[in-house]
Amino acid sequence: MSWNDVAAFWSDYTLRTVAAGAAVIGATAGVLGVFAQLRRQSLFGDAVSHAALPGIALVFLLTGSKEPAALVAGAAVTGWLGALCVTGIVRSSRVPADSALGLVLSVFFGVGLMLLTWIQRRPDASQAGLDRFLFGQAATLLTADVATMAVLGGGAVLVLILLWKEFKLLSFDPAFAALLGLPVRRLDILLTGLLVAAVVAGLQAVGVVLMSAMLVAPAAAARQWTDRLAPMAALAALFGAAAGVGGAVASSLTARTPTGPAIVLAATAIVMASLLLAPRRGLLAGVWRRWRRRRDLRLHAVLLDLHALAGQHGDPTAAPHAAAVLRAMAAGGSVRRSLRELADRGWAADAGDDLWTITADGRGEAARFLAAHAADGRPEAAP
Amino acid sequence: MTQPATHPAPAAPHTGAGLAVAVHDLTVAYRDKPVLWDVDLEVPPGLLLAVVGPNGAGKSTLLKAILGLVPAAAGQVLIHGEPLARARDRIGYVPQRGSVDWDFPTSALDVVTMGTYRRLGWVRRPGRREREAALSALERVGMAALADRQISQLSGGQQQRVFLARALVQDTDVTFMDEPFQGVDAVTERAIVDLLKDLRARGRTVVVVHHDLQTVPDYFDWVMLLNVRRIASGPVAEVFTEENLRLAYGGRVGFLERKADPTPAPGGRDDPATSHFGRIRP
Numbered sequence: 059m060s061w062n063d064v065a066a067f068w069s070d071y072t073l074r075t076v077a078a079g080a081a082v083i084g085a086t087a088g089v090l091g092v093f094a095q096l097r098r099q100s101l102f103g104d105a106v107s108h109a110a111l112p113g114i115a116l117v118f119l120l121t122g123s124k125e126p127a128a129l130v131a132g133a134a135v136t137g138w139l140g141a142l143c144v145t146g147i148v149r150s151s152r153v154p155a156d157s158a159l160g161l162v163l164s165v166f167f168g169v170g171l172m173l174l175t176w177i178q179r180r181p182d183a184s185q186a187g188l189d190r191f192l193f194g195q196a197a198t199l200l201t202a203d204v205a206t207m208a209v210l211g212g213g214a215v216l217v218l219i220l221l222w223k224e225f226k227l228l229s230f231d232p233a234f235a236a237l238l239g240l241p242v243r244r245l246d247i248l249l250t251g252l253l254v255a256a257v258v259a260g261l262q263a264v265g266v267v268l269m270s271a272m273l274v275a276p277a278a279a280a281r282q283w284t285d286r287l288a289p290m291a292a293l294a295a296l297f298g299a300a301a302g303v304g305g306a307v308a309s310s311l312t313a314r315t316p317t318g319p320a321i322v323l324a325a326t327a328i329v330m331a332s333l334l335l336a337p338r339r340g341l342l343a344g345v346w347r348r349w350r351r352r353r354d355l356r357l358h359a360v361l362l363d364l365h366a367l368a369g370q371h372g373d374p375t376a377a378p379h380a381a382a383v384l385r386a387m388a389a390g391g392s393v394r395r396s397l398r399e400l401a402d403r404g405w406a407a408d409a410g411d412d413l414w415t416i417t418a419d420g421r422g423e424a425a426r427f428l429a430a431h432a433a434d435g436r437p438e439a440a441p
Numbered sequence: 442m443t444q445p446a447t448h449p450a451p452a453a454p455h456t457g458a459g460l461a462v463a464v465h466d467l468t469v470a471y472r473d474k475p476v477l478w479d480v481d482l483e484v485p486p487g488l489l490l491a492v493v494g495p496n497g498a499g500k501s502t503l504l505k506a507i508l509g510l511v512p513a514a515a516g517q518v519l520i521h522g523e524p525l526a527r528a529r530d531r532i533g534y535v536p537q538r539g540s541v542d543w544d545f546p547t548s549a550l551d552v553v554t555m556g557t558y559r560r561l562g563w564v565r566r567p568g569r570r571e572r573e574a575a576l577s578a579l580e581r582v583g584m585a586a587l588a589d590r591q592i593s594q595l596s597g598g599q600q601q602r603v604f605l606a607r608a609l610v611q612d613t614d615v616t617f618m619d620e621p622f623q624g625v626d627a628v629t630e631r632a633i634v635d636l637l638k639d640l641r642a643r644g645r646t647v648v649v650v651h652h653d654l655q656t657v658p659d660y661f662d663w664v665m666l667l668n669v670r671r672i673a674s675g676p677v678a679e680v681f682t683e684e685n686l687r688l689a690y691g692g693r694v695g696f697l698e699r700k701a702d703p704t705p706a707p708g709g710r711d712d713p714a715t716s717h718f719g720r721i722r723p
Contacts, residue, residue, distance in 0.1 A: 096545060220564055227555055231541045233510050234607075238559040239529040285591035287546050 076196045076263075076310045079204040080302030080321065083260035084272060086211030088298025089218060090256040091273035092280065092291045093249060096229045100277075101156070102144065102250075104270035105163040107257045109140025111170025111266045114191050115177060124187065126203045126262060130210070133191075133258040140166050141250050167266070193316035194265030196306035203262060210259040214252040225249055226287055263306060268318035272298060275325035282336035301325035353399075358427050360396040361405055363387045364416040365424035378413035457519030461486040461615050461646035462507065467516030469499070469506045476502045480516070480671045486614070487644045489637050489660065490674075491651040494667035495690050500650040501537065503667060504617050507648075508534060520615055530559065533613035535604045537620050543593045549603045550575055550588040556610030578606040581639075582632050598629030605636060616640065618649045622656075634660055657681055 087103075094100050113136030114129045121128060140162050147158040174188060190198060218225060227235045228245050236242045253273075260269050280293035305321030334341050366387075367379050385393040397414050400406035405420030416424070457463030464482040468475065477499045484490050492500050505511040507518050509525045520528035533556075553575040554567045561567060567575075579585050582602040587595060592603065601621055608616050621633050637660065640647055651657065657664055657677060664681050665674035666689040673685045 096542075223558060223561075223566060224563070226547075227558060230545050230547065230552070231536070231555070233505075233536055233540060234534060234555065236510055237508055237529075237532070237534045239526075281546065285546050286548065286551075290546050 072197065073307060073310055075199050075201055075204055076306045077303045079199045079207055079263055080196055080306035080317075081299040082204065082207045082211050082302075083263055084276065084298030084300070084302025084321075085295040086207075086215055086256045086298070087260055087269075087272035088276035088280070088294035088296070089215055089291050090253050091275075091277035091298070092287070092294045093218070093225060093229055094253060094273050095277040095281070096287075097249075099253075100274045101159050101270065102141065103253055103257055103273040105144055105159045105166075106137040106141050106254050107261065107266045107269035108163045108170070109143075109166035110134070110137035110258055110261055111191065112136050112166055112173055113170075114188065114261070115170055115173035118177060118188060119173065126200075127206050129191075130206060130258050130261070133261055134254055136166065136170075137254045137258055138251070141254060145250075170266070190265070190316075191261055192265050192267055194261070194263050194268070194318035194321070195309075196263040196317035197310045199263060207259045207263075210255050214255040214259075217248070217252060221245070221248075222288075263302075263317055264321055265316065265318035268322050271322040271325055272302070275322070275329050276301065279325075279329045279332035282332040282339045297325070297328050301328055357396050357399055357403075357405075358424075359388060360384055360393055361400055361416070361420055361424050362427070364400075364406060364414065365421060368416045368421070378409035378415045381412045381414060384414070457522045459486075459522075460484060460519070461521060462648060463517075463519040463522075464503075464507060465517040465519075467503070467506055467518065468514045469502055469511060470514050475669065477506060478670050480667070482665060482671065482674055484646060484648060484663065486521070486646050487641060488646060488662040489641055490646075490648045490663040490665060491657050491661040491677075492648065492665045492667055493651055493654060493657060493689070494672075498668040498689070500652075500667055501619050504534075504619050504648070504650055508532065508617060531614040533608040533611040533616035535608045535616065535618040535621055538597065538601055538604065538623065543595075543600060545592065547592060548589050549579065549584060549592055549595065549599075549606075552592060552603050553578055553606045553610055556607040559611070574610050575606070578609040579603075581609060582606045582636065583628070596626070598625040601625050601629055602632055605633065609636070613645075615646045615648070618647065620650050620652065622651065622653060654686070 091100070091103070094103055110133035113132035113134070116136070117128050117132030118124065123129075143162045144155070144158045147153050147161070148155050153161070174192075177188060187195075187198065224235070224240060224245055227238075227240070228242060228249065232242055232246075235245075257269055257273070260272055264272060276294040276298035277290075279297050280290045283293055284290050301321055301324040304324035306317050308324070309315040309317040309320040332340070335343075337343055363384050364379065367383070368377070381394055381397060384397070394412075397406055397408075400420065401408055401414075403419075405417055405423050407415050407417055409415050460483050462482060462484040464480060467477055467480040467482075469477040480499075480503065482503075492503060494500050502511060506513045506516075507525075509518075518525055520531055523531075525532075550572065554571055556578070557567055557571040557574060561571065576585060576588060579588050582605050584599060584602050584606060587599060592600060595603065601623075605618075605621065608618070622630055625633070637647055637649070641662075649661070651661070658681060661677055663675060664677050666672035666680065666685050668689045668691075672689045673680045
């Protein structure tokens with residue numbers, strides 16, 4: 059992409075609007091998604107977003123308006139209602155939470171689809187475009203829409219930041235929060251409300267079907283990179299915004315591509331990269347750690363054998379030992395390769411003729427290793 | 442079911458005057474099943490009380506009901522003569538270790554700092570003073586060096602000590618602990634015992650749900666035997682009798698025979714593999 063293309067991109071009003079809107083949605087959903095994930099409510103957002111569909115259809119049916127603010131208000135009402143239904147069912151019956159989520163999600167979504175189909179069968183053409191709420195169409199975003207999103211999302215994030223420590227405690231240890239006298243039930247409702255706001259803010263661009271990915275993916279990716287809550291939320295906002303912009307712009311540049319799937323693909327790429335590459339929790343880091351541990355054990359097994367043999371003789375480093383003896387002592391693995399690697403580290407020396415000796419450094423290392431692992435046998439050492 | 446034992450009338454019935462904890466007629470039911478039935482408890486200030494009883498006796502529920510964390514069907518709880526709503530600044534809590542998700546993205550210091558949240562009030566963030574208080578609490582349980590560790594990187598005993606430090610930061614008159622000795626190492630067990638003695642020396646009251654009958658006389662001043670109903674409560678010397686234990690634990694009294702045996706259990710007190718596992722389990 060040349061500078062001219064970049065300049066053309068930023069001077070394009072539609073693209074700028076789309077990118078701004080998607081960034082707001084991604085960042086908001088990312089931050090709220092962190093709390094949803096930590097409270098094991100990731101799929102809760104899915105129920106909320108699906109439950110928003112009948113609200114959109116009802117507002118249109120009742121008022122004939124396609125004003126985004128009105129539609130979003132309708133979405134918020136039924137989305138919120140869906141959330142209440144889930145908690146109500148869990149609290150008052152023996153239906154487990156995942157079943158309650160599935161139940162609410164499918165019933166509300168089913169009603170929404172019925173209403174939408176009904177609307178589309180009506181003779182007049184005024185309904186055109188409502189179906190963009192299914193899979194999202196960022197290209198249709200106007201400045202006014204982005205303003206609505208920014209107010210909703212920004213408001214939600216602001217409340218979250220203000221009550222940061224309260225929400226953190228609520229998410230980590232709700233019983234302790236209650237003990238301190240915090241109104242746990244009301245905070246819970248408020249946090250759910252913020253989640254609803256984040257979800258409905260993104261519906262027009264991402265769609266009800268895939269909106270929950272914006273809650274789940276950035277948070278899951280962010281957790282890979284950090285062990286602290288605030289950096290995790292900031293990273294999730296960043297990842298969400300990046301996925302939002304990437305997906306929305308990609309779908310705007312290609313005609314009639316729904317934005318929801320494009321954004322989800324972008325978010326998935328971020329998650330995959332994070333799962334693989336994160337320094338401590340990443341899969342590659344785990345493979346690397348395991349490989350190093352195995353090599354370490356293999357080397358030390360041979361080193362300790364050398365150490366033991368040397369201990370049986372008078373002068374520790376003088377008498378060389380045949381690799382064959384060491385092979386007989388070893389539990390497995392290639393002894394000669396290990397010996398060469400030990401020599402590379404200066405812990406053993408090649409005496410020629412397939413004979414090997416341990417060096418002074420090697421004896422030091424063997425002693426250190428033995429001491430370190432003798433400590434492991436004890437119950438938890440004091441820090 | 443056990444028979445309700447006769448117990449002496451409370452010193453100051455229903456007013457809780459002069460008592461750190463006064464529980465009167467507490468009844469808790471999960472759905473239709475009573476978990477606690479008509480429980481009375483009077484704890485004078487400045488002593489260490491163990492709550493013991495078989496599995497399912499309602500020990501944890503008693504703590505949670507006193508703290509208002511589970512709804513009581515009936516009954517009254519007074520902390521230093523005041524109802525819970527007015528006594529929140531006076532109660533600390535060490536929940537069971539398994540009650541939270543230790544993979545939560547937070548550090549040991551951060552968890553301990555949560556003990557200052559009530560003093561901070563709404564919206565205000567913990568500052569240097571709060572962090573220093575939390576750090577010195579961590580120091581008291583021998584965890585200062587691990588303050589910045591993510592909490593899943595701590596051993597079970599260290600996690601338990603994080604919760605203890607959080608209760609220390611709360612700095613309350615009465616502290617409730619739910620099985621703090623459960624599955625901890627010898628170092629942590631000693632830290633908890635030292636802490637209990639320290640709190641008692643400063644006139645604080647600690648109520649501990651406990652399940653290692655062997656250590657009750659060593660660690661505690663008072664004991665309450667519970668099995669849905671209160672079997673007995675009072676000074677260990679008076680109440681911790683074979684008869685009461687039989688009433689609380691029913692037929693499962695293998696423990697009692699071994700208790701009479703003067704030779705210590707294999708492994709001794711400090712062996713983490715054997716010290717806490719109930720010798721009275723069926």
